[in-house]
Amino acid sequence: MFQNNREGLALALPAALFTAILFLLPVGLLLSEAFKIGGQWSLQGYVDFASKPLNQTVFLRTLKLGFLVALTSAIIGYACAFCIVNLDGKNRGRVFGLVVLPLMISPVARTYAWIVILGRTGIVNDAILALGLSDTPIRILFTETAVFLGLLQLFLPLMIISLVSALENLPKDVIPAARVLGASWIQVFTKIILPLTKDGLVMGGTLVFTGSLTAYITPAILGGSKVLMLETLLYQRVNVANDFVSAGIIATILITMSFGANLLLKRIAKARS
Amino acid sequence: MSNAFVSLQKLSLAYGQTVVVPELNLDIREGELIALLGPSGCGKTTTMRAIAGLMTPQSGKIHIGGVDMTHTPANKRGIGLVFQSYALFPHLTAFENVAFGLRLKKMPVSEIKSRVEEGLNTVGLSHLADRKPAEMSGGQQQRLSLARSLVMEPKVLLLDEPLSNLDARLRLDMRTELQRLQRATGITMIFVTHDQAEALALADRIVLMKDGVIEQVGTPDELYNNPASKFAADFFGFENIFAIKGSNIIGSNGSLTANFDAENGHLAWRPSAISVGSGPFQGTVMGVSFAGEQREYVIKTDFGQIKAANPAADPVYEIGTLVAFDLPSKSAWHLPNVGNDS
Amino acid sequence: MTSKWTSRLIIGLTLTFLIGPFFIIIFAGMSAGDFMTFPPDGLSLKWYMKVFTVESFRESFALSLFLAIFGTIAALILGVPAAYAISRYNIPYAETIKTVVAAPIIVPGIIVGLALLRYLVVPLSFTVTLALFMAHTALVLPYAVRVVSSSLNNLRSDMEEAAVLLGCSRIGAFMRVVLPNIQSGVLAAFILGFVTSFNQVPVSLFLSGPGVRTLPIDMLSYMEITYDPSVAALSALLALLSVAIVFLAEKFLGFSRYV
Ligand SMILES: Nc1ncnc2c1ncn2[C@@H]1O[C@H](COP(=O)(O)OP(=O)(O)OP(=O)(O)O)[C@@H](O)[C@H]1O
Ligand SMILES: [Mg+2]
Numbered sequence: 036m037f038q039n040n041r042e043g044l045a046l047a048l049p050a051a052l053f054t055a056i057l058f059l060l061p062v063g064l065l066l067s068e069a070f071k072i073g074g075q076w077s078l079q080g081y082v083d084f085a086s087k088p089l090n091q092t093v094f095l096r097t098l099k100l101g102f103l104v105a106l107t108s109a110i111i112g113y114a115c116a117f118c119i120v121n122l123d124g125k126n127r128g129r130v131f132g133l134v135v136l137p138l139m140i141s142p143v144a145r146t147y148a149w150i151v152i153l154g155r156t157g158i159v160n161d162a163i164l165a166l167g168l169s170d171t172p173i174r175i176l177f178t179e180t181a182v183f184l185g186l187l188q189l190f191l192p193l194m195i196i197s198l199v200s201a202l203e204n205l206p207k208d209v210i211p212a213a214r215v216l217g218a219s220w221i222q223v224f225t226k227i228i229l230p231l232t233k234d235g236l237v238m239g240g241t242l243v244f245t246g247s248l249t250a251y252i253t254p255a256i257l258g259g260s261k262v263l264m265l266e267t268l269l270y271q272r273v274n275v276a277n278d279f280v281s282a283g284i285i286a287t288i289l290i291t292m293s294f295g296a297n298l299l300l301k302r303i304a305k306a307r308s
Numbered sequence: 309m310s311n312a313f314v315s316l317q318k319l320s321l322a323y324g325q326t327v328v329v330p331e332l333n334l335d336i337r338e339g340e341l342i343a344l345l346g347p348s349g350c351g352k353t354t355t356m357r358a359i360a361g362l363m364t365p366q367s368g369k370i371h372i373g374g375v376d377m378t379h380t381p382a383n384k385r386g387i388g389l390v391f392q393s394y395a396l397f398p399h400l401t402a403f404e405n406v407a408f409g410l411r412l413k414k415m416p417v418s419e420i421k422s423r424v425e426e427g428l429n430t431v432g433l434s435h436l437a438d439r440k441p442a443e444m445s446g447g448q449q450q451r452l453s454l455a456r457s458l459v460m461e462p463k464v465l466l467l468d469e470p471l472s473n474l475d476a477r478l479r480l481d482m483r484t485e486l487q488r489l490q491r492a493t494g495i496t497m498i499f500v501t502h503d504q505a506e507a508l509a510l511a512d513r514i515v516l517m518k519d520g521v522i523e524q525v526g527t528p529d530e531l532y533n534n535p536a537s538k539f540a541a542d543f544f545g546f547e548n549i550f551a552i553k554g555s556n557i558i559g560s561n562g563s564l565t566a567n568f569d570a571e572n573g574h575l576a577w578r579p580s581a582i583s584v585g586s587g588p589f590q591g592t593v594m595g596v597s598f599a600g601e602q603r604e605y606v607i608k609t610d611f612g613q614i615k616a617a618n619p620a621a622d623p624v625y626e627i628g629t630l631v632a633f634d635l636p637s638k639s640a641w642h643l644p645n646v647g648n649d650s
Numbered sequence: 651m652t653s654k655w656t657s658r659l660i661i662g663l664t665l666t667f668l669i670g671p672f673f674i675i676i677f678a679g680m681s682a683g684d685f686m687t688f689p690p691d692g693l694s695l696k697w698y699m700k701v702f703t704v705e706s707f708r709e710s711f712a713l714s715l716f717l718a719i720f721g722t723i724a725a726l727i728l729g730v731p732a733a734y735a736i737s738r739y740n741i742p743y744a745e746t747i748k749t750v751v752a753a754p755i756i757v758p759g760i761i762v763g764l765a766l767l768r769y770l771v772v773p774l775s776f777t778v779t780l781a782l783f784m785a786h787t788a789l790v791l792p793y794a795v796r797v798v799s800s801s802l803n804n805l806r807s808d809m810e811e812a813a814v815l816l817g818c819s820r821i822g823a824f825m826r827v828v829l830p831n832i833q834s835g836v837l838a839a840f841i842l843g844f845v846t847s848f849n850q851v852p853v854s855l856f857l858s859g860p861g862v863r864t865l866p867i868d869m870l871s872y873m874e875i876t877y878d879p880s881v882a883a884l885s886a887l888l889a890l891l892s893v894a895i896v897f898l899a900e901k902f903l904g905f906s907r908y909v
Binding site: 054144 | 668734740807814852
């Protein structure tokens with residue numbers, strides 16, 4: 036009954052064409068602008084872009100933050116997911132729901148809270164002053180730390196969700212079995228849990244890393260112009276200087292890195308299995 | 309040909325490039341109860357789907373009631389199909405499931421009601437009319453699926469392993485019920501099974517398939533007593549089949565010199581035709597099992613392994629005993645060499 | 651039973667980190683003073699009230715709501731047939747089609763906004779609202795396809811065949827048998843799409859014009875000018891709205907399994 040593939044194609048094509056023509060085509064054109072300097076095809080735009088120290092700093096910072104956020108959320112994620120999986124059914128559902136919940140809330144709202152926490156008159160500084168750790172408020176807002184915390188809060192749930200479902204699919208009793216055979220907890224983690232959940236880790240890692248690379252709100256609100264990341268840099272270049280070449284280059288970098296992270300992590304997962 | 313109600317002519321069926329049924333010819337008379345029998349994966353479901361119109365043949369024709377229906381869409385063929393997986397509608401109650409097709413026919417509500425009630429009654433599910441399929445047992449779901457097809461009064465009813473998911477008891481009940489229904493309604497029915505006992509018990513004629521090819525068509529009697537090929541013989545319980553050459557039996561380990569009055573082909577015996585205790589041949593008992601009426605033996609001989617059976621009341625020969633047995637010529641079934649026997 | 655307490659501690663700390671900040675904004679919005687501080691200088695609901703009187707908030711809220719509702723509906727209209735084709739048919743180039751439809755997830759929103767502005771709005775004189783609508787549709791489409799596909803894959807295709815054999819047309823079988831059985835998946839896709847679209851920021855950074863601004867963008871620009879607690883109040887309200895939607899969805903659909 037479903038042999039008529041023309042019929043199938045007719046059902047699938049509107050969605051594909053819509054995205055291809057009205058979405059991917061304009062994006063492709065924008066990316067191609069980076070290769071056109073004064074109407075000529077050239078790589079000069081890339082050379083110029085790469086030679087500017089600011090661009091280098093921003094590029095490295097973006098990579099560094101993406102990597103740190105992914106690493107930290109993997110560590111917290113494993114601990115937390117392991118605890119969640121060991122809860123009984125009802126509590127597990129509740130806690131899981133609370134983990135998913137923040138994903139549904141406006142990132143503006145989520146990031147805004149950190150201003151209240153980290154600002155000059157925020158909770159953290161109140162505590163520091165009250166404890167006498169410093170005489171004047173220290174600046175946390177508009178530092179990499181603030182951006183890091185904001186990103187971590189934004190994307191940690193994605194890692195936990197991925198790891199919870201990976202851990203749930205762990206064959207029953209492998210951990211007690213390994214313990215009985217004399218494995219230490221570290222060995223249980225490296226020899227059993229990690230290999231068996233690596234797909235979840237890869238999935239979560241990709242989501243968190245690419246999410247952090249391409250986040251706009253968090254660096255915009257918590258980093259400002261002091262801690263630019265690629266997205267905020269792009270916005271600035273276009274808004275301040277109408278610099279569409281840089282915009283195209285940054286866009287290409289972001290998309291390439293997202294794709295690259297995806298492929299690389301998939302490759303790693305395959306190689307190890 | 310002229311009195312064929314369902315006629316499959318040179319039917320060729322494939323999934324993409326994989327040909328499942330190369331060329332199939334089959335004529336079925338009106339009101340016949342046909343069993344489509346064969347091992348798993350031989351193309352039974354595929355053939356049924358083609359008859360129902362759920363898949364388009366590569367080539368060949370399907371005539372139903374004298375009309376060429378090869379390209380008639382499935383919803384216009386007037387054929388019922390009881391799926392191997394029931395395919396009930398989970399969001400509808402038992403009543404609504406059965407009423408589904410009748411409602412599409414724009415039948416008056418009162419008539420729908422009485423037909424559905426009758427249908428549910430026939431399969432013994434009247435008391436569960438308001439249940440959803442998920443709240444019914446496997447056997448109840450299967451019967452519901454049958455009722456859903458029956459109320460449509462199809463010209464031909466196809467049943468894909470209709471009894472496979474029932475327990476032994478219910479299976480026997482449903483067997484009788486199916487046969488009764490078929491006699492009462494006169495609907496032409498084709499049912500798929502890979503259980504030879506079920507085919508023998510139910511069908512007017514059995515169609516035995518292997519790898520997409522019809523191996524033999526005939527009445528249960530014919531297939532049981534006169535299997536036409538080694539495959540058919542094996543399928544119907546001739547568990548001892550030996551090639552024969554110049555009146556010698558060729559087993560897997562060697563040959564047995566004896567005087568059988570066959571020149572070539574195969575000789576086949578059912579275990580029940582070989583009794584242990586006396587006879588010209590010897591072997592060692594490798595296994596004994598009790599099977600109700602009789603006791604079955606696996607015996608290792610110089611030329612290969614044979615299966616024999618004695619009445620259960622006879623003395624038991626323990627494993628390892630050397631026993632005598634006979635391969636009686638008169639109960640041997642002779643299979644002449646035919647094309648696709650291997 | 652130390653491990654039990656360790657486990658509770660880990661979960662507790664993580665949840666505090668993830669959810670605690672929302673409680674802080676709820677209170678920050680209750681400040682009686684004119685500046686954001688925490689703990690707030692006295693309690694009042696005046697900022698919560700003020701949110702409703704700000705003209706631009708009302709307008710941008712309406713635009714965001716419009717985009718979220720109609721963008722998601724459009725995505726479902728395109729996405730449900732596509733998901734159906736992908737899960738039931740053996741269509742040629744299925745992988746390519748899947749990749750194309752999923753691509754908007756990988757493309758950063760800010761680039762999308764800029765690209766549509768430069769190649770649709772400016773040269774082809776699309777209105778900004780139309781461009782926003784298309785961008786939101788394309789962004790929600792991957793989620794719609796994914797969620798609906800997973801519902802369809804849980805549904806055996808022989809049900810449609812049974813319906814056809816009972817006399818349904820193909821479309822009839824879809825409407826009568828498939829749709830009723832995937833409706834919670836479709837609803838979940840709608841909610842996920844709605845929330846994704848409503849919270850979407852970067853796409854509209856460049857796609858905004860006089861009087862055409864989505865709510866998050868409006869909040870960002872309000873924050874640049876004023877540092878009063880009304881944005882905190884508005885954030886808190888939006889968070890509560892999301893919580894309410896998710897709570898209901900979880901209760902009636904078991905929403906979290908679709909995320
Ligand atoms: N959708 C499909 N695509 C490709 N090959 C298929 C498909 N469905 C079935 N086949 C192949 O066609 C052959 C016949 O399948 P079919 O389902 O007709 O067997 P069957 O006789 O009904 O077996 P069973 O007794 O196990 O139900 C099998 O080898 C199977 O692998
Ligand atoms: Mg089958």
